[in-house]
Amino acid sequence: MYMKKVIKYVILDILKNRIMIAYTVFLLAISLSVFNLEDNNAKGLLSLLNLVLILVPLVSIVFATIYVYNATEFIELLVSQPLKRVNIWLSIFTGLAVSCSLAFLVGCGLPVLLYAPEGSGLMLILMGLLITIIFIAIAMLASLLTRDKAKGTGLALLLWFYFTLIFDGLILFLLFQFMDYPMETPMIIFSSLNPIDLARILILLKMDISALMGATSAVFKDFFGTGWGMSISLLILLSWIFVPLWWSVVKFRKKDL
Amino acid sequence: MIIATNVTKKFGKLAALDNVSVNCNKGQCISLTGPNGSGKTTLIKCLLGMVVPDSGFITFNQQNILHHWKYRSQIGYMPQTGKYPDNMTIAQVLDMMKDIRRNDKTELDEELIDTFDLQNIQSKKMRTLSGGTRQKVSAALAFLFNPEVLILDEPTAGLDPLSTELLKDKIRKEKQKGKLILITSHILSDLDDLVTEVIYMQEGRLRFHKSIGELKEDTGQTQLSRAIAQVMKSN
Numbered sequence: 392m393y394m395k396k397v398i399k400y401v402i403l404d405i406l407k408n409r410i411m412i413a414y415t416v417f418l419l420a421i422s423l424s425v426f427n428l429e430d431n432n433a434k435g436l437l438s439l440l441n442l443v444l445i446l447v448p449l450v451s452i453v454f455a456t457i458y459v460y461n462a463t464e465f466i467e468l469l470v471s472q473p474l475k476r477v478n479i480w481l482s483i484f485t486g487l488a489v490s491c492s493l494a495f496l497v498g499c500g501l502p503v504l505l506y507a508p509e510g511s512g513l514m515l516i517l518m519g520l521l522i523t524i525i526f527i528a529i530a531m532l533a534s535l536l537t538r539d540k541a542k543g544t545g546l547a548l549l550l551w552f553y554f555t556l557i558f559d560g561l562i563l564f565l566l567f568q569f570m571d572y573p574m575e576t577p578m579i580i581f582s583s584l585n586p587i588d589l590a591r592i593l594i595l596l597k598m599d600i601s602a603l604m605g606a607t608s609a610v611f612k613d614f615f616g617t618g619w620g621m622s623i624s625l626l627i628l629l630s631w632i633f634v635p636l637w638w639s640v641v642k643f644r645k646k647d648l
Numbered sequence: 649m650i651i652a653t654n655v656t657k658k659f660g661k662l663a664a665l666d667n668v669s670v671n672c673n674k675g676q677c678i679s680l681t682g683p684n685g686s687g688k689t690t691l692i693k694c695l696l697g698m699v700v701p702d703s704g705f706i707t708f709n710q711q712n713i714l715h716h717w718k719y720r721s722q723i724g725y726m727p728q729t730g731k732y733p734d735n736m737t738i739a740q741v742l743d744m745m746k747d748i749r750r751n752d753k754t755e756l757d758e759e760l761i762d763t764f765d766l767q768n769i770q771s772k773k774m775r776t777l778s779g780g781t782r783q784k785v786s787a788a789l790a791f792l793f794n795p796e797v798l799i800l801d802e803p804t805a806g807l808d809p810l811s812t813e814l815l816k817d818k819i820r821k822e823k824q825k826g827k828l829i830l831i832t833s834h835i836l837s838d839l840d841d842l843v844t845e846v847i848y849m850q851e852g853r854l855r856f857h858k859s860i861g862e863l864k865e866d867t868g869q870t871q872l873s874r875a876i877a878q879v880m881k882s883n
Contacts, residue, residue, distance in 0.1 A: 400744060470697070476717070
């Protein structure tokens, strides 16, 4: 009952936020220009994919972390009221997730539906939404690891850097080290350790250009292309939401305000 | 009504609360005093569930507060420094709290909003308010839901003399209704005619919990401020 009200206040607060509006407009401008520049919509989707997988996690994690730090007063006020702590925390998460997803849907979802309303486009929207929510959940956890706002924001940036760059570097390093061994199965496991990679693979497979990915792609297609593999990867992506969120709830319950 | 048993809380090495046990009952008006950093605010935050004790437990009407968060609907809390979302106006904060906390049973007590004349400045943003005006908003919120227990942390700090008197009148009125009132204040002369009991804390430990008559008798002083000063000197 009161959870709905808290969620409402958070969403109204974020929708008025200038950064959120700028993010939506920016996504919209990029998506529209990408589709208008490329004569082929599939190509447009591919360019958009790379932008989305870099920009969306960055904005989601940094915005959510800063928002939680700025809401310290709001949280303190709520905790002294007859509200359950867990529900306060989950309401803030829900508010953030709903409003950031809304921004993504307007900024990126609408153009994709307009220009490329096929399977791969829908997959891009679904993955964009999941990535948004995953990185908000990670931000909720990051903001509880330190009380200092500057440190927390730095940690959020570092996590984004890790998932978009460092992780792939480590994978490449491992691949070169173990070149002589069959690496296909370990690669599938590795890719599930990074939600961004997992999302990229799922979208590329839908685009039927997986041949571009080289030798491993055949194995990827055999695993992720099947309904079974697809369900498993969706389950992994969902656990990328729930595990950080659950961990943050555990920490928030014990936090001194 | 509120019973704390062996509550201990450590921040790092510092023991903010060390084995504190208190018993507060309906109709009492308790002054929580002690030197700076003696753990008064930490104790209050423990009672409110804002700080989770390392050991010991607190019950409110015989229910452990750890699992029964609803007890807070019977508490009005006025924090030491009221922190509110910066970009909300006074009216929005009041409306939001009503919206979140109100149910059909509670009768709103908007007397303090009138006495402090908050309607006239209700469209001001919280970030532009002076410390005293913030205190007025905090006080109005604490009394708004007509709670059974009032916990006031330094209620008169930052208030002008007139507002202090108005607030004291309100506290007196609520005390006569038989509510439990817990006040921390360094300006002890403010409390002289209000308080029925004194809890004295030092370095996180509970030194004593006496009725005001007992304390005055023990120290041989007639004024609360002098009695406490004597206690602090002799320690």
